[in-house]
Amino acid sequence: MAGWPAAALLAVAFAIAMIGTTLPTPLYPIYQQAFGFGELLTTIVFATYAIGVVAALLLMGSWSDHLGRRPMLRAGLVLAAASAIVFVLADSTAWLFPGRVLSGLSAGIFTGTATAALVDVAPRGRKARAGLIAAGVNMGGLGLGPVLAGVLAQYAPGPLRLPYLVHLGLVVVAAIAVECVAEPVGRAHRPRLRPQRLAVPAEVRPVFVRAAIAGFAGFAVLGLFTAVSPAFLDSVLHNTNRAVVGALVLAVFAASTAGQVASARIGDRPALLAGCAGLIAGMLLVGSSLPTASLPLLVTGAIVAGLGQGMGFRAGLTSVTVTVAGPADRRGEIISTYFVVLYIGIAIPVIGEGAAASAFGLVPAGMAFAAGVAVLAAIALALLTRRG
Known part of the structure; x- marks a missing residue:
């Protein structure tokens, strides 16, 4: 078939x-x-x-x-x-x-x-x-x-x-x-099963840094909602319905998908700019929802941040692998390095949020996390607007 x-x-x-x-x-x-x-x-x-x-x-x-x-x-x-x-x-x-x-x-x-x-x-x-x-x-x-x-x-x-x-x-x-x-691909006579190297060629690095900062911030948002949103809903908003947790996370990923589709239509740099702006706005809404215990604010922030994440992720990946005139034979290294940065973003900040929640409480930790992601997105936005 x-x-x-x-x-x-x-x-x-x-x-x-x-x-x-x-x-x-x-x-x-x-x-x-x-x-x-x-x-x-x-x-x-x-x-x-x-x-x-x-x-x-x-x-x-x-x-x-x-x-x-x-x-x-x-x-x-x-x-x-x-x-x-x-x-x-x-x-x-x-x-x-x-x-x-x-x-x-x-x-x-x-x-x-x-x-x-x-x-x-x-x-x-x-x-x-x-x-x-x-x-x-x-x-x-x-x-x-x-x-x-x-x-x-x-x-x-x-x-x-x-x-x-x-x-x-x-x-x-x-x-x-x-x-x-x-099977769409023939098996090699002598398979070369080697680990993928991590590297970013010099000519790609300026674009890679901007895209990676935005991607790191976006994946940190995904990590926040897939790891900590149940605690936010349970302890802060006093909503223990597990189906609501699922709906909230679905909203983030659905918005991310919509953002990726939109980014394909408006171009890489506008999509990166809009993605960073979406992450900033979304995190401000999420941070505001915690001290006010507002579920509508949290959901709205999740959707806005998800849109920003999707736009920034796809535009960033395209910009470092297709748009930039880098060596084609090193594209696998660039893609692998980009994804490693993103998955560090989905893991390390969330652990920091967990440590802060244990020390200071969920609300201060969540607000600090939202502020940190907004700052990272603002840095990427500033680098994008100042590029030569």
């Missing part, structure tokens, strides 16, 4: 794999009560996901070019199933760390391989559209994970197991979808 039917099957498998990576988001308060840990450890558990993603991107980022797309997609689904099984068996905090690492490895494999496979099978002349579809499916899957887990945790029994059992069933569906698609 090839063409758009094959792309649709791959999109289903891609979305299912990404759903598993954000399933724990609305469940973190339940884990805290069941296993007896606080906000700092929650953010550390969340951040171990980034370790898995970065490891997969660096160690296996180019393997599908040599081994074929389907073998790597199968490996990603095996890791997704293994992560779900670990969470089903979890009876202490120690189980959460390997579960998150396995989930990150799965996401790292799928992010590159499924995107490449979607572009491979798309009809000629529709490759750019396939890339945009892949970006939307990626963000859509990430947003649907908390919705699925939140609804099941709120309205069904076994909140710490049922979401993962359901995801295991979905992984079977994804595996069938992958097997129905013809």
Whole structure:
């Protein structure tokens, strides 16, 4: 099977794999009560996901070019199933760390391989559209994970197991979808399975710095909402409905997808400028929502920041890999370095927020986090407006 039917099957498998990576988001308060840990450890558990993603991107980022797309997609689904099984068996905090690492490895494999496979099978002349579809499916899957887990945790029994059992069933569906698609890439006679180097050529660095600062700030926002938003809703806004947590996170990722679509239409530099402005405005709204305990302000800030993140992310990636006249044979190094910066952004600031929350409380920590992201976005905005 090839063409758009094959792309649709791959999109289903891609979305299912990404759903598993954000399933724990609305469940973190339940884990805290069941296993007896606080906000700092929650953010550390969340951040171990980034370790898995970065490891997969660096160690296996180019393997599908040599081994074929389907073998790597199968490996990603095996890791997704293994992560779900670990969470089903979890009876202490120690189980959460390997579960998150396995989930990150799965996401790292799928992010590159499924995107490449979607572009491979798309009809000629529709490759750019396939890339945009892949970006939307990626963000859509990430947003649907908390919705699925939140609804099941709120309205069904076994909140710490049922979401993962359901995801295991979905992984079977994804595996069938992958097997129905013809392999678009031939296996190399002598595969060269080397880790991906990290480097940024000198001629790309000025643009890379601006894009990386904006991307770092944007991914820090994604980390905040996928790791800490349950605590905000529970402790600050006194809303314990897990389905609401899922809806809030979905709003962020849906807005990110919309921002990516918009950025493709207005150009890289305007999109980066608008993305930075959106991050600043969104974080000001999020920071204001905490002392006032306002859910409408929080939701509005989430949507505005999500739009900014999506615009800045896609425009930044395009600017450092396509727009700048850098060496084509080093594009893989540039992309890998860019994503490593982004996933550091999704992990380290969130851990800092968790530490600050443990020391000073959720409201001051959340306001400081929002201010820090706004400052980073303002720095990127200033660099963009002052470029020669």
